[in-house]
Amino acid sequence: MPLKPIRRPTTALAPAAPRRAGAPLLTAAPRDYTYDGTFEGLLTVLFTVYDWRAAPNSIQPEATAQTGLFAQLAHRETDEAQAARVWEGLLKTMDPEARTRLYHVFLSEDADRELLIFRYVDLALRAGQDIAENYANADVRRVQRLGQMMFREKHRMEAFVRFEKTQDELFHATIEPDMDVLPLIAAHFTKRYADQRWLIYDRRRHYGLYYDLTRTDVVQFENAAGTKSSDISATVLDEREPLFRLLWQAYFDHVNIPERKNLKLHRRHMPLRYWKYLSEKQPREQRFVPIDNKRPPGDANLRLEKE
Numbered sequence: 001m002p003l004k005p006i007r008r009p010t011t012a013l014a015p016a017a018p019r020r021a022g023a024p025l026l027t028a029a030p031r032d033y034t035y036d037g038t039f040e041g042l043l044t045v046l047f048t049v050y051d052w053r054a055a056p057n058s059i060q061p062e063a064t065a066q067t068g069l070f071a072q073l074a075h076r077e078t079d080e081a082q083a084a085r086v087w088e089g090l091l092k093t094m095d096p097e098a099r100t101r102l103y104h105v106f107l108s109e110d111a112d113r114e115l116l117i118f119r120y121v122d123l124a125l126r127a128g129q130d131i132a133e134n135y136a137n138a139d140v141r142r143v144q145r146l147g148q149m150m151f152r153e154k155h156r157m158e159a160f161v162r163f164e165k166t167q168d169e170l171f172h173a174t175i176e177p178d179m180d181v182l183p184l185i186a187a188h189f190t191k192r193y194a195d196q197r198w199l200i201y202d203r204r205r206h207y208g209l210y211y212d213l214t215r216t217d218v219v220q221f222e223n224a225a226g227t228k229s230s231d232i233s234a235t236v237l238d239e240r241e242p243l244f245r246l247l248w249q250a251y252f253d254h255v256n257i258p259e260r261k262n263l264k265l266h267r268r269h270m271p272l273r274y275w276k277y278l279s280e281k282q283p284r285e286q287r288f289v290p291i292d293n294k295r296p297p298g299d300a301n302l303r304l305e306k307e
Contacts, residue, residue, distance in 0.1 A: 023125035028054035031074045037061035039106050042114055043083035045076050046121060059114035093124040098132040104150040105143055107180045116142060153177055154184045156271075161189075163198060171198040178273075182209055182218075190216045 031054045035041035045059055054074075060066065062075055090099045102117050110116065119139045124131050134140045163171035171193070182202055186209050189200065193211070199219075201208035210219045 022128055023122060024050055024053055026050075026053050026055040028052055030055045030057045032057045032065075032067050032072065033059045034062040034065045034073050034075045035059070036078055037063060038078060039103060040080060040083040041076070041078040042106065042117065043086040044079045045114075046118060047079070047082040047086050048074075048076050049118065056115065056118060059118065090121065090124075093128060094130045094132065098130060101132075101143060101147040104184070105146045107183060108146045108150055109180055110146055113146075150179055150181070150184070153179045154181050157181050157185050158188050161185075161200060163193075169197060171196055173198070173200050174203055175200060176202065176204045180205060182207070185209075186216050 026049070031052070033045045033048070033056050035045050042059070045056070049056055058067065065073060067073060087099075090102070102120065105113055105117055105120075116139060120131075120143050123134075123137065123139065127134075131137070131140055132144075135144075157175060157177055161173045161175060163173045165171055180202070182200065182205075185200075189198065189209070190211055195213075197210075197212055199208055199210045201221075207218060207220045210217050
């Protein structure tokens with residue numbers, strides 16, 4: 001039987017996927033950049049770095065900039081168009097979650113946050129793809145770590161904020177978080193307390209969030225030093241507020257089970273630095289007396305007979 005030649009299918013090789021254009025080489029002399037301290041200002045600096053092709057020696061807020069004797073500062077005014085262009089362009093090499101994480105790094109107020117964000121963005125641009133899982137890189141690990149810290153701080157602020165009612169029906173709370181979490185908790189409190197006016201003031205950063213039943217705005221006070229929550233309470237609190245605080249403390253004491261007390265676990269879930277804002281952790285104005293609900297029936301009957 002004659003052999004028939006085997007005809008192999010001829011398939012054209014698929015063209016290689018086009019590689020995204022990487023970041024331009026930074027061939028100019030490095031510069032010391034300053035900006036106004038806003039996230040949009042930092043994005044403007046990132047745009048300038050690649051526009052001038054000059055890598056940053058440093059990126060610092062103008063108000064606190066520290067440089068060498070012969071350093072020449074390159075201050076960049078915030079340009080919203082350039083900032084928006086950079087923000088949208090980041091989606092070409094990272095997903096929305098990774099991009100949001102960079103904003104959280106900025107809010108973390110880490111000492112190296114500006115250069116850390118630049119190095120992360122530059123690495124992503126030159127890789128042409130998402131680098132969120134490149135844990136071999138120290139900058140990627142640091143960004144992930146700061147993102148986790150911000151998530152925990154946000155969650156704790158949402159859980160531990162305690163409002164006090166003023167005479168003009170405003171609910172106010174004073175906080176002092178380690179990180180700038182107010183922009184992250186605004187949506188939570190706007191949704192949860194949509195039926196009342198409230199103010200959350202960050203004493204460390206001297207600004208707050210104010211909700212007027214229609215929208216939530218960022219507010220600042222001329223008196224940057226501010227006053228303590230206790231000083232405010234003494235003058236403008238609703239006259240029933242001490243009673244509410246006493247009722248809350250009584251509720252906390254009565255639901256507590258002394259036999260199951262675990263201070264180590266308690267402090268892990270509720271760190272000591274938050275206690276100063278919690279009503280249940282303040283000194284008691286009245287001595288706590290446990291509810292007498294475990295007396296044997298016989299004792300109760302005996303008491304009634306004596307009466």
